[in-house]
Amino acid sequence: MALIIKKPNGTRDVVPSQINKWQTVEKLAADTAQAFGFKEIRIPTFEETGLFNRSVGDTTDVVQKEMYKVSAKSRDNGKDDEEYNLRPEGTAGTVRAVLENGLLNEALPQKLFYILSCFRHERPQANRLREFHQFGVEMFGSSSPAADADVICLAKTLLGRAGLKNIKLYINSIGCPGCRAKYYKVLREFLSARENELCDTCKSRLEKNPMRVLDCKSPICGEIAKDAPKIVDYLCDDCKAHFEGLKANLAAMDIKYEINPKIVRGLDYYTRTVFEFVSEDIGSQGTVCGGGRYDGLVEQLGGAPTPALGFAMGLERFISVMEAEGCDFISPKRCDLYIASMGEAASRKAVELAYKLRLEGYYVEYDVMNRGIKPQMKYSNKLNSIFTMVLGDNELETAAAKLKCMDSGEQLDIALDDKFVDNFSNALVAEMFKAEDMSL
Ligand code: ATP
Ligand code: MG
Numbered sequence: 120m121a122l123i124i125k126k127p128n129g130t131r132d133v134v135p136s137q138i139n140k141w142q143t144v145e146k147l148a149a150d151t152a153q154a155f156g157f158k159e160i161r162i163p164t165f166e167e168t169g170l171f172n173r174s175v176g177d178t179t180d181v182v183q184k185e186m187y188k189v190s191a192k193s194r195d196n197g198k199d200d201e202e203y204n205l206r207p208e209g210t211a212g213t214v215r216a217v218l219e220n221g222l223l224n225e226a227l228p229q230k231l232f233y234i235l236s237c238f239r240h241e242r243p244q245a246n247r248l249r250e251f252h253q254f255g256v257e258m259f260g261s262s263s264p265a266a267d268a269d270v271i272c273l274a275k276t277l278l279g280r281a282g283l284k285n286i287k288l289y290i291n292s293i294g295c296p297g298c299r300a301k302y303y304k305v306l307r308e309f310l311s312a313r314e315n316e317l318c319d320t321c322k323s324r325l326e327k328n329p330m331r332v333l334d335c336k337s338p339i340c341g342e343i344a345k346d347a348p349k350i351v352d353y354l355c356d357d358c359k360a361h362f363e364g365l366k367a368n369l370a371a372m373d374i375k376y377e378i379n380p381k382i383v384r385g386l387d388y389y390t391r392t393v394f395e396f397v398s399e400d401i402g403s404q405g406t407v408c409g410g411g412r413y414d415g416l417v418e419q420l421g422g423a424p425t426p427a428l429g430f431a432m433g434l435e436r437f438i439s440v441m442e443a444e445g446c447d448f449i450s451p452k453r454c455d456l457y458i459a460s461m462g463e464a465a466s467r468k469a470v471e472l473a474y475k476l477r478l479e480g481y482y483v484e485y486d487v488m489n490r491g492i493k494p495q496m497k498y499s500n501k502l503n504s505i506f507t508m509v510l511g512d513n514e515l516e517t518a519a520a521k522l523k524c525m526d527s528g529e530q531l532d533i534a535l536d537d538k539f540v541d542n543f544s545n546a547l548v549a550e551m552f553k554a555e556d557m558s559l
């Protein structure tokens with residue numbers, strides 16, 4: 120086959136045989152968020168460019184190098200083309216939506232979650248894509264470190280419910296703009312002494328955003344960063360107390376962590392708490408979840424000063440780690456009943472009975488390929504059907520058929536009358552109980 124058009128570099132198709140993995144993490148994420156009182160929000164895929172420049176920050180890699188533009192011809196003659204950006208992350212759009220819909224006028228804290236696609240023009244590699252998916256949560260209104268611990272606990276609970284055992288939590292505090300000004304001075308002095316060893320990107324970061332050097336993925340910068348002064352040593356009293364509060368809350372929940380001064384996050388809006396959950400099982404792109412506090416962002420986007428915090432979890436990486444650790448995924452749904460048929464009248468009966476069952480929500484299939492009984496049964500086996508039923512002239516005449524349980528080989532008589540749906544439902548429930556007994 121000569122494929123004429125292929126998918127864009129750095130994107131993925133999720134084929135049906137893999138979809139159960141996505142359904143597993145999406146369901147676990149939504150259930151866990153709801154258990155912590157977070158409600159779902161959905162936001163547009165593209166937003167005005169200014170939103171990302173103002174929030175994510177125009178000195179960040181994400182904004183400088185990784186954003187996708189979308190443009191469309193203006194529909195008003197003479198007006199400029201419209202230009203937007205595909206979202207590189209979910210926080211900026213969520214904060215915009217929170218303000219635009221007045222969600223901060225509701226009872227606080229306002230707690231939201233989302234599952235969405237993000238777009239970044241990065242160099243594609245394992246676990247680094249150009250279109251990827253995030254599960255994220257955002258909480259608005261609380262400046263208490265109890266909120267930071269709550270959000271970290273949510274992420275930890277989700278990873279635990281997925282069956283992951285090998286994930287480490289790293290925390291740090293990057294203080295408020297006040298402590299950062301003092302820290303930048305010391306850090307700049309330290310880094311300037313080794314300026315010519317830094318990578319080109321970090322040389323340019325030195326002036327505007329020296330903390331980003333600590334997060335640089337180049338080995339030389341990493342080496343230099345090891346001996347750099349640590350921001351936790353330069354926190355003001357309030358930020359220090361906040362960080363101590365977070366540690367106490369984590370200890371109260373028995374959540375283990377390591378303080379990692381190199382965690383500074385790649386986006387500009389963070390203040391105080393920053394954290395990451397990292398796996399060592401999927402190679403170098405092992406950060407599954409990153410988050411922190413962004414107390415200044417709501418005001419920066421035009422709202423009243425409102426403390427806020429959140430995290431985003433990369434779902435592709437989450438699934439990769441689950442695979443690496445051998446975690447369970449929801450099994451694909453089995454076909455409840457396959458109705459095989461011989462002859463035209465029987466095939467019409469199959470259609471009628473299948474329709475009645477499907478109206479009640481059962482997963483039922485019948486032949487649409489004009490195949491003989493043997494290939495129909497083979498297909499039913501592929502569907503891993505729980506029951507099969509064969510309809511032919513005899514069954515139509517007697518208005519009765521045999522329901523065959525595919526696991527045990529047992530056969531039950533079933534009347535093809537107006538009790539058919541109820542009787543099938545009872546047979547299926549009985550079968551489910553048996554299967555459950557066996558698995559105990
Ligand atoms: P990294 O350091 O790996 O580049 P980041 O700091 O850019 O991550 P965030 O912006 O905090 O990541 O996004 C949160 C999470 O989204 C990351 O921890 C990761 O799991 C996931 N993620 C980010 N970029 C990508 C990508 N290009 N491909 C797949 N997942 C990604
Ligand atoms: Mg990145």
